Amino acid sequence: MKKKLLKNAKIVDDKGIRKSDLIIEGEKIAGEEKRGFFAAKEDQAGLEVIDLAGKYLFPGLVDANTNCFFSSDSNSVKENFYQTSLEAAAGGITTIIDYIDFPENNNFREAVFKQKEKAKASIVDYSFHQILTDFNSNISESLVDLKDLGIASVKLFTTYQKEGYMLSQKQRKELFQSLNETKILAQVHAEDNDLIQDLKEIYSKRNLTELRFTTAIRPGISEALAxxxxxxEALEADIPLYIVHLSAAESLEAVRNLRAKKAQIYIETNPHYLMLDDSYLNSSQALLYLMIPPLKTRYNNQLLWQGVSQNEFQVLASNHFNFKAEKIADSGFNFENLIGIPGTETILSLLYSSGVRNNRITIRELIEMLAVNPAKIFGLYPEKGSLEIGTDADLTVFDPNLEKRLKAANLYSTSKKSPYHDFTVKGCPIMTFRRGKLIFEQKLKAAKGSGKFIFAHSSSLF
Structure with missing residues (x-):
């Protein structure tokens, strides 16, 4: 098998930062030793030597929250797995975890099979979360199928009742009991539906329907209440709970109070809630900045950064949702749209540039939240998110001095405009290895469909 020697980089993982060299053999990490240890082997036939002097070497990043193919009555995102995986590979990500829509016939086996078919074109490896928009005794009996199929987590909603996504409190209680038995992790889109609907009615009656009122109609307190x-409920059921895309300082305070009561609450946030604010919704390009939950104030962002700095967040993910703003421009915005922005290509550069370079977090903490923790929490570790000998050679090579303007012309997104078009980052991924193969270096170097489904085992939280 072809061997590669990656030398002279600074390696960063959950063990720390060290000056080591790696040997890759086929798809696996075959060895790690102190810098220079493999020098005598460099002239061996069949060994490719890659000098990474001045660069960092990370475990391949795991984006735990992408939306490649998401449907609802109000809109449909069908970017396709090939396009999303291309953006991921360009951003140093080697594994994405996407979502499977709830099957109307309650047949999870069929739903997983269909989603695998859609994902076949992916360049990076992939796993799935299963969305649950209904729950009853029959569905409870079928949950065990998910474990057999390599699905370790389900997602539920406390909002979007009209869209048919919201579970009732009674359904949640029954679901949580079932999840305790099956050891499947619950993750939640948390917003209080009643409050949102009341506010929507108040604002609509006063004809206050401009985009800038999105934050007022879906305020941070709504997320915190949920x-x-x-x-x-999770505390009563004695299960861990994972909150996706936490966006509000009030929510972080609610998490602190729950943790003080010994609730097992794990939280994720996204770059846009740390670096964008609601002033963008007052701009002429407001459509670029629509997402649910919506953007909050700049002060709110500062409080979330404090939480990240204090290790209160376990995961940073993109919540990649490449919904075309022009679709809303054509059809109109109704405060019920399921919307978001692209982000899997830019997450590493943004968080390094704004977080590490500004001394908010260390580079080790960044990699724990972008690679190690998501792999552990969603049952992919150590095959993903680690540099253990014998595991998949998923690697991200990072140049801390490379500068890049994040305008659309410099990105692989299909969006005509980038929500970060006025951001210049310093620090960018330059090489992405997936299972030992260099899949991205300035351009795509992998075949369409060369990614594969990764079977998820039980979450480390159980």
Whole structure:
């Protein structure tokens, strides 16, 4: 098998930062030793030597929250797995975890099979979360199928009732009991539906329907209220709970209170809630900045950064949702749209540039939240998210001095405009290895469909 020697980089993982060289053999990591240890082997036939002097070497990043193919009554995102995986590979990501829509016939085996078919064109490896928009005794009996199929987590909603996504409190209680038995992790889109609907009615009656009112109609307190309810329900059921895309300082305070009561609450946030704010919704390009939950104030962002700095967040993910803003421009915005922005290509550069370079977090903490923790929490570790000998050679090579303007012309996104078009980052991924193969270096170097499904085992949280 072809061997590669990656030398002279600074390696960063959950063990720390060290000056080591790696040997890759086929798809696996075959060895790690102190810098220079393999020098005598460099002239061997069949060994490719890659000098990474001045660069960092990370475990391949795991983006735990992407939306390649997401449907609802109000909109449909069908970017396709090939396009999303291309953006991921360009951003140093080697594994994405996407979502499977709830099957109307309650047949999870069929739903997973169909999603695998859609994902076959992916360049990076992939796994899935299963969305649950209904729950009853029959669905409870079928949950065991998910474990057999390599699905370790389900996602539920406390909002979007009209869209048919919301589970009732009674359904959640029954679901949480079932998840305790099956050891499947619950993750939640948390917003209080009643409050949102009341505010929507108030603002609509006054004809306050401009995009800038999105934050007022879906305020941070709505997220916090939902998290408080969910946390107490999870505490009663004695299960861990994972909150996706936490966006508000009020929510972080609710999490602190729940943790003080010994609730097992794990949280994720996204770059846009740390670096963009609601002033963008007052701009002429407001459509570029629509997402749910919506953007909050700049002060709110500062409070979330404090939480990240204090290790209160376990995962940073993109919540990649490449919904075309022009679709809303054509059809109109109704405050019920399921919307978001692209982000899997830019997450590493943004968080390094704004987080590490500004001394908010260390580079080791960054890699733990972008690679190690998501792999552990969603049952992919150590094959993903680690540099253990014998595991998949998923690697991200990072140049801390490379500068890049994040305008659309410099990115692989299909969006005509980038929400980060006025950001210049310093620090960018330059090489992405997936299972030992160099899949991206300035351009795509892998065949379409060369990614594969990764079977997820039980979450490390159980």
């Amino acid at each position: 998290i408080k309810k969910l946390g107490n």
